[in-house]
Amino acid sequence: MAERAAAVEIEGVAQAFGGRVIFRDVSATILRGEVFVILGGSGCGKSTLLRQIIGLLAPSEGHVRVLGQDMYADRGDVLTRIGVMFQAGALFGSMTLLENVMLPLQVYTDLPPEACARVAQVKLGLVGLGDFGRAMPAEISGGMAKRAAIARALALDPPLLFLDEPSAGLDPVTSAGLDQLILDLRRDLGTTFVVVTHELASILAIADRCLMLDRAAKGVIAEGDPRKLREERVHPTVRAFFHREMPKEAGAA
């Protein structure tokens, strides 16, 4: 595993807003081809760390390299080699689903329009939305919007996909379908996934490794295989998270 190239390298990053520290000294290496989950309770900084990795929020300290490029110095063409699914989908409301998926293909490839449409249709088909190409984002459900957002993130077949809370607010069946989609894409295309979530079932279903942040500790409290973390007697917050129980301090209160 150690021989695989790194897809994302996070070196000692910290984030503070004003004087409020969200987390500090977070480091991790995400390898190509793995499904890596960033997890933790609400407000621990999961989405903030994701925004740092994808180049939307410069860290207060530290460095982030994605596919070998420093996200805040010289990005090169890295933005055409990553795909991002935002929590609410962030589909363009004035375009149909097909047009949403076609947009990156039209901008970054020389494919003729009919080929763009065909490829976009295939991406929608891969996420189970083959019959909804003409639908507008406002006309579909939240789960469908998330799947359409994954199709758009997949448009250029990027080797690295970032998913922010893909299962949040979805029913268990749809959520399980999304988990299976992630595993299928990893198997068929070798895509690396960085997933931010706190859905325990999803974490155990898809993650090769995970990184757990904690609001009280303002940083990383665990890293590794989530199945092992669940079994090991480690940090009380980690145990409480994986066993869905109140932490001792809170329980005593």
Add this chain to the structure above:
Amino acid sequence: MLTFTGVLDAAGTGVIWGEAQKAAGSGAVVLELSALEGCDTTGAVLLAQLAARPGSSVQGARPQVQALMDRVGKIGPPPPPPVAPTVTLREALQGGMVAALGGVAFLGEAVLALLRLPARARQFRFSDLLRTADQAGVRAVPLTVLLGTLMGLILAFQSLVPMRRFGADLFVANLVAISLIRELGPLLAAVILAGRTGSAFAAEIGTMKVSQEIDALTTMGIDPVTMLVLPRMLAAMMVMPALTVILEMAGLLGMTLVMVGAGYPPITIGNQVAQWVKPEDFFGGIAKAVVFGAVVAGIGCRAGLATGIGPRAVGLSATAAVVGGIVATIVLDGLFAVLFYRLGW
């Protein structure tokens, strides 16, 4: 036979798509893929499309490539692009009439909400009224002064040149004063209100509609018209007379600057204005301003409450608020002109 080598990714597929289709011609084709190291879904779409031709075959495809081709080959073609629906002139006119009647009904609803206000006093937010009055009134003063002064300057200057030929240049003061106080003052103030405030009302309430805040109010038993529309309409009715007077004063100042430049002392200009402008001109303009304020604010709020789904809908509502506000103001101004004529003002 078409031979593919290397890795067929999205960028590479884009480059060779046209050539590959051309080289394959219109008939059957043999795809030689033994030297193809891999492909992504975009490459697989091209290969699957070529392989799907009657009589075509694939040679030497690696299992992963073949699996991807099989997978994308099962997905149907994209839907045809949507056709914009055609609307006849009659349907468009009917739609316009329905919208206009809807506007009248909404104003009626607002009046009813005003009458029921004593029973729903807790739903009315006085702080909203003051905040709106500040935004729509106090913060609009600099723009109002600028536009009023420029309007006075332009009107006076454009009138001075032709009237001087008839020796009537002193009457430019009368012309500009009556134009501003009877017509242009309230009208321009209403245009400023529609552009600055009507659109803001539509965008603010429209965003609340999109984020289901209006639904939340309704399910709490709180009337959105009482809570959101009435404070805005009352604030607009309060600030419009003040904006109108400020615009008129600024316009008269602009006219005075031109007349002083033409050699007339300010006292002479003042006398001309005082002799010709009657109290009913001034109060008629103020009455119009109050009505324009209610209508522009009402149209802005109604556009916000009628917002559809999605971020585009908020933009459409803001546009509808500005256009509707300006059109309604001009139509009402015409009606006021007829009314004042009948009253002998």
